[in-house]
Amino acid sequence: MIKLAPSILSADFSKLGDEVRRVVDAGADYIHIDVMDGTFVPNITIGSPVVKSLRKTTKATFDVHLMVEHPETQVKAFAEAGADIITFHVEAAKHPHRLIQEINEAGCKAGIAIDPGTSLAMIEELVQDVDMVLIMTVNPGFGGQEFIPSTLDKIHMLSHEIHDLGYDCDIEVDGGINPETAALVTSAGANVLVAGSAIYGADDAKAAIDAIRAAEQPHVCHDHHHEE
Numbered sequence: 001m002i003k004l005a006p007s008i009l010s011a012d013f014s015k016l017g018d019e020v021r022r023v024v025d026a027g028a029d030y031i032h033i034d035v036m037d038g039t040f041v042p043n044i045t046i047g048s049p050v051v052k053s054l055r056k057t058t059k060a061t062f063d064v065h066l067m068v069e070h071p072e073t074q075v076k077a078f079a080e081a082g083a084d085i086i087t088f089h090v091e092a093a094k095h096p097h098r099l100i101q102e103i104n105e106a107g108c109k110a111g112i113a114i115d116p117g118t119s120l121a122m123i124e125e126l127v128q129d130v131d132m133v134l135i136m137t138v139n140p141g142f143g144g145q146e147f148i149p150s151t152l153d154k155i156h157m158l159s160h161e162i163h164d165l166g167y168d169c170d171i172e173v174d175g176g177i178n179p180e181t182a183a184l185v186t187s188a189g190a191n192v193l194v195a196g197s198a199i200y201g202a203d204d205a206k207a208a209i210d211a212i213r214a215a216e217q218p219h220v221c222h223d224h225h226h227e228e
Contacts, residue, residue, distance in 0.1 A: 002182075002216050003192045004209055005030035005063050005172070009045065009143045010196030016050070017057040023199060026206035027213075030063040030085070032174070032194045035078070037068035040092050041141030048077040055082030063194075065113065065174070067140050068092065072099050079106035087111030087134050087172075090122050100129050111172065115140060116148045120157055128167050132192065133158060137185070138175030143196045147176030152188045159189025159219060179215040187217035 006028045011019035020031055033051060038044040051062065064083040066074055071088035072095070078086055086108045093099050096112065103110035111132035112123055116139055127133060135154055138145035155171060162169050172192035173185045182193055195212055202208035 001191075002186055002213065003029035003170075004199075004212060005032040005192055005194045006199040006205075006209070007032040007034055007143070007174070007194050007196035008200075009034045010200035012200075017054060019200070020054055020058055020060070023205050023209070024058050024060045026199075027209045028060065028199075030061045030192070031058070032063045032065060032196075033083075035064060035066050035068060035074070036141065040069045040089065041067045043141055048074070048081040051078060051083060052081035061085065063087070063111075063172075063192075065111075065134065065194075066092075067113075072102065075099070075102050075106055075108075079103070079108050083108050085109040085111055085132060087113050087132065089113045089115070089140075090126070091115060091118060096123075096126055097129065100126065113140075113174075114154075116151050120154055120161075124161075127158070127161065127169055128165070130169060132170040132172050134172040134174055134194075135190070136175055137173050137177070137181070140175075145176055147181045147184075149184075152184055155185055155188035155190050160221075162189075177212065179211045182212045182215040183217045186215070187220045189219045 006023040036043045036045040061084045063085045066088045100110045109131035113134035137151045171190045173190045174194035177195040178198040199208045
């Protein structure tokens with residue numbers, strides 16, 4: 001069963017609390033919170049004080065995605081603000097294993113994210129220690145981008161690794177997710193889908209969430225012959 005994580009990057013920031021409640025009421029599983037510092041990625045979004053304010057509006061799982069340099073400096077603040085899952089980029093972390101421990105010690109689940117141009121080899125030693133791997137299906141920093149098809153191979157390979165080694169780890173995808181791409185990423189093995197404009201840009205958030213959920217495909221193993 002897939003989980004849907006609407007990204008508030010695509011929400012109306014002038015009424016963020018209402019926008020969070022709107023998608024939770026429409027059936028969202030997580031709220032995906034993109035934190036950008038203007039250095040690791042071009043834009044600047046929101047910090048821990050905003051997350052702390054939003055925490056008062058809902059009990060939904062806060063899926064905080066740190067697109068920042070020096071993520072180790074941010075863990076404590078976001079954990080205290082009410083994050084449930086904290087995901088950092090392997091490209092930004094000097095000591096990723098220690099950072100995973102720090103996130104867990106702060107009372108949160110730990111996730112690790114990789115960009116489209118980053119090899120899975122970069123996180124090979126870390127997958128067993130995290131709750132979630134976030135595979136970026138666009139280059140981070142902007143909402144509304146087109147899905148990058150070559151990321152599907154990465155999702156497949158990671159899914160096989162997790163299955164073969166018996167790890168308990170979610171695969172999250174972020175970027176260009178809509179009903180069409182949801183079918184592709186779920187058949188590749190992803191089970192947590194971040195969607196921004198496809199949900200927040202829709203007239204009816206519940207219909208948009210339901211459409212993405214309905215597009216889920218069973219994971220197809222490409223190592224063997226296709227079964228009809």
